[in-house]
Amino acid sequence: MSMTPPFGTSVALRRGRGRGGGVFLVTALLISSGCAMKGDVKRLQDEVAGQAVRQEAQLEDLSADLQDLQDSLQVQSAIANEMVVDTRGGLARQLRDLQTQQSQMVQLIGQIQREVAMMSQRLQADGGRVTTSTLRADPDSLGALIGRGGGDQADCEQIWGAAIIQFNRGSNAAARAGFNGFLRDCPEDERVARSRFNLGDIAAQQDRPDDAIEEFLRIVQLDPEADEVPLAQYRIGLLYLEQGNAQQARTYLELVVNSYPDDPVAELARVELQGIR
Incomplete structure (x- = not known):
């Protein structure tokens, strides 16, 4: 025999689709069939209440897990941002270091090029003034040659020749003894100025700057008309510069530039003057 569910049963069935839907459905069927006892209903109600509590706890746990995940993602995002910033900063520092090194290399190359050019110009300036002997001379006989007197061309x-070989x-x-002997025995020789220049060069090499300046x-x-004059004045300027006397150095270097503008050594003097000003 079929029975028609009483009014309200469909509502209970529809509501039973929510939390504890299965329990509500059973409860509704029992009530509609008139077979439910008070003890059964009580047990079912307790079960529904317990299931609701468990579901609430599960929802709370799930919410807590979601919050932890969100917090973790935020922390990881912050760390990632910091890493990106640090990486960019590190790259920027490396780029600046490379640019600094490049600038230093360019300056060093320029300095080397200037020094090479100066050495070349010095060789050109000094090369034409180097005097050699056309006669074969025994440098070991220098002591016997000096002071022999006479001062003839052969002597x-x-x-x-012997002094130049020693030099x-x-x-x-x-060499110093030879050039001094040459000045004493051959005072009228055309190489007197060159001999004095070599004596000044020797004094500079022996760290006797005052003696070198005196010889130059x-x-x-x-002999103000000697070919050695421009280079001698240039060397005087350098010696004063090495002594820290910039004013005297400038005086002699400017003298070279102004008095001998076409001489190769004048360009060397101009370079030195740029470093003083």
Whole structure:
């Protein structure tokens, strides 16, 4: 025998689709069939209440998990941003370091090029003034040659040749004695100015700057028309510059530039003056 559910049963069935829907459905059917006892209803109600509590707890746990996940994502995002910023900053620092190194390399290359050019110009300026002897001379006989007297051309050639050989060897003490002997025995020789210049060069090499300046000044004073004068004045300027006397250095370097503008050594003087100003 079929029974028609009483009014309200369909509502209960529809509501039963929510939380604890299965329990509500059973409860509704029992009530509609008139078979439900009070104890059964109570048990069902307790079960529904317990299931609701469990579901609420599960929802709370799920919400907490979602919050933890959100917090973790925010922390990871912040760390990622910091890493990106740090990476960009590191790249920027590396780029600046490379640019600094490049600038230093360019300056160093420019300095080397200037020094090479100056050495070349010095060789050109000094090359034409180098005097050698046309006679063969025994440099070991220098002591015997000096002070022999006479001062004839042959003796002057022998003394000059021996002194030049010692000078080129780097035997400065023997070369110095030879050039001094040459000045004493051959005072009228055309190589007197060159001999004084070599004596000034030897003094500079022996760290006797005052003696070197004195020898170079003698060339200017005793033979102002000598070819060695521009280079002698230039060397005086350098020696004063090494001593820290910029004013005196400028005086002699400007003298070279103004008095001998077409001489190769004038360009060297201009370079030095740029460093002083």
